[in-house]
Amino acid sequence: MRWQGQRIDDTDETALPGFENRSGFLRSVTTPEFDGMTFHEVLAKSALNHVPGPSKMPFSWTINPYRGCSHACVYCFARGTHTYLDLDAGRDFDTQIVVKVNVAEVLERELRRGSWQHETVALGTNTDPYQRAEGRYRLMPGILRTLAESGTPFSVLTKGTLIRRDIPELVRASADVPVDVQMSIAMFDEGLRRAIEPGAPTTQARLDTVRALSDAGFRVGVFLMPIMPHLTDSVAAIDDALRRIAAAGADHVIHGALHLRPGVKPWFFQWLSQHRPDLLSSYRALYPGVAAEAPKAYRQWLAKRVRPLVRVHGLTAQHSDDRPRRRSFAEPPRHDASATTPPKPATPAAPMLF
Numbered sequence: 166m167r168w169q170g171q172r173i174d175d176t177d178e179t180a181l182p183g184f185e186n187r188s189g190f191l192r193s194v195t196t197p198e199f200d201g202m203t204f205h206e207v208l209a210k211s212a213l214n215h216v217p218g219p220s221k222m223p224f225s226w227t228i229n230p231y232r233g234c235s236h237a238c239v240y241c242f243a244r245g246t247h248t249y250l251d252l253d254a255g256r257d258f259d260t261q262i263v264v265k266v267n268v269a270e271v272l273e274r275e276l277r278r279g280s281w282q283h284e285t286v287a288l289g290t291n292t293d294p295y296q297r298a299e300g301r302y303r304l305m306p307g308i309l310r311t312l313a314e315s316g317t318p319f320s321v322l323t324k325g326t327l328i329r330r331d332i333p334e335l336v337r338a339s340a341d342v343p344v345d346v347q348m349s350i351a352m353f354d355e356g357l358r359r360a361i362e363p364g365a366p367t368t369q370a371r372l373d374t375v376r377a378l379s380d381a382g383f384r385v386g387v388f389l390m391p392i393m394p395h396l397t398d399s400v401a402a403i404d405d406a407l408r409r410i411a412a413a414g415a416d417h418v419i420h421g422a423l424h425l426r427p428g429v430k431p432w433f434f435q436w437l438s439q440h441r442p443d444l445l446s447s448y449r450a451l452y453p454g455v456a457a458e459a460p461k462a463y464r465q466w467l468a469k470r471v472r473p474l475v476r477v478h479g480l481t482a483q484h485s486d487d488r489p490r491r492r493s494f495a496e497p498p499r500h501d502a503s504a505t506t507p508p509k510p511a512t513p514a515a516p517m518l519f
Contacts, residue, residue, distance in 0.1 A: 191266065202235060202260045204298060209265035212272035212308075213286065224287040224320070228272065230304040232263035234292040236324055237364035239436040240391055243291045245428020254428045255435070259364065262298055269307030276315035285343070286312060286319045295325025297364070306334050313338035320345035322388065326366045326374045332381050339383075347386040347419075348375050353406045357396065360440055372413040379414030387415045389471075390485060391423035394451055394459065395444050398422075398467060404474050411478040420471050421485025422459045425452050 189208040214227045233247055237259040244254035252261050265271075275281070288294045294305055309331060312319045319342065321328065321335075328335075328346070338344055350371045352358035358368055366374075378385045387410045392398050397406075410418060425433055430452065437445055451459050458464070468484045475482040 198301075199235070199297065202262065205261065205263045206266050207263055208267050209271050211275065212265070212268045213275050224290075225284045226286045227290045228268065228286055228288050228294075228308060229291045230265050230268045230294055230302075230308065231292050231296060231298060233258050233261055235259060235262060235297045235364045236293055236362060238324075238362045239433050240361065240393075240423060240425070240429060241292075242424060242426055242429060244432060245426055246291065248428060255432045262296075264298060264302055265304070266302065268304055269311055272308060273311045273315075276311065276317060281315070281317075283315070283317050286317055287322070288319060289322035289347075293323050293325050294321070295323040295327040297325075297327075299325065299327050300330075305331055309334045309338050313341050316342060318343035320347065322347045322349060324349045324362070324365045324371060326370045329374055329377050332377060335378075335383070336381055344383070345386070346378050346383045347388055348378070348415075349388040349390065350375075350406075350410070351389065351391055351393075352397065353402065353409060354397075361436070368409075372409055375410070375413040375415050379416075384416035385414065386417045386419060387413075389418050389420040392420060392467060392471075393423045394463065395447060396441070398470070400470065400474070403471055404477075407471075407474050407478040407480060411480055415480065417481040417483070418475060419483050419485060420468075420475075422464050422467050424457055426457050427455055430457075 189210065191206040191208060194204040194206060195202070212228055214229065216225050216227060232250070233252075234241065234243070241258070244258045247254050247258040247261070250263070252258070288305075288308070294308075299305055305328075309319070319338075321344075335344055335346065348371055350368060352362060353368055355368060358365070375385050375387060389403075389406055389410070392403070397403075407418065434445070434448070437448060451463065459467075464484075471482065471484075
């Protein structure tokens, strides 16, 4: 079905699993612009997702306009969520994208409720809101405007250079609410980036986006995550990454080792067996059985390696193991378009995202 496909209101046995009989399912879309990909357009019943109280996340609410992600990062922590739709965490996660086409309208209704406390909302904590499909669907401008107009602070984490399109919207929003902007850049060797993040923008394109956001007045954070054992954890690799991050105008970095949840591990190990079979035994030792995290000793060793290099390049940093805090609405904005030399903020807390 092309982009001009018709609305589907009845039972469709060929529809996305779980949506065969839901009136919220609109259509499945393919287009030559996205060869090999299918977009499943749905009407969302809710836009805000509440983060459970015991969670380590430094925020209470998230918005995910998409499920699945065309960046196709083999290590992506969110892959397992696709199995909730009876889709696999591998190829389906990369090519079967659920699009909540009415997310901005639903969000507006939810933010008008008297019970809404204007807590910080995080975007980009599951799948990327600025993946390629956003260029077609343009869901983010409506989301950003709705959050700002309701007085709701928000943060955006992305690998997508499409965020540059919305810099004017972000600047306008920052005049009313706190706005945090962070770019995820894990691979600084372009060959490795193409192999492990085949659908994501190039490293340099993301660094250029950091510069554009910084020039617009934002104190941009860079997620140097995941740092991958034997692939990106050498002194030379980390030093080069931090040098380029600082040169792009970033304010701070959040760094941490590779995290392999159960739904991600088989897919990652399959990639490893094809691209770096020489490292399989080492990774099996580091991530045995159902273990999701590298051993604490490795994480501590890595933090000690990164810390002095961060200082050399004039950045501030936070390790992903550090306990985050949830920001309150009373905290001042991180961006002030009218300020020429705004005061330096505390390094923002970071969730474990990878």
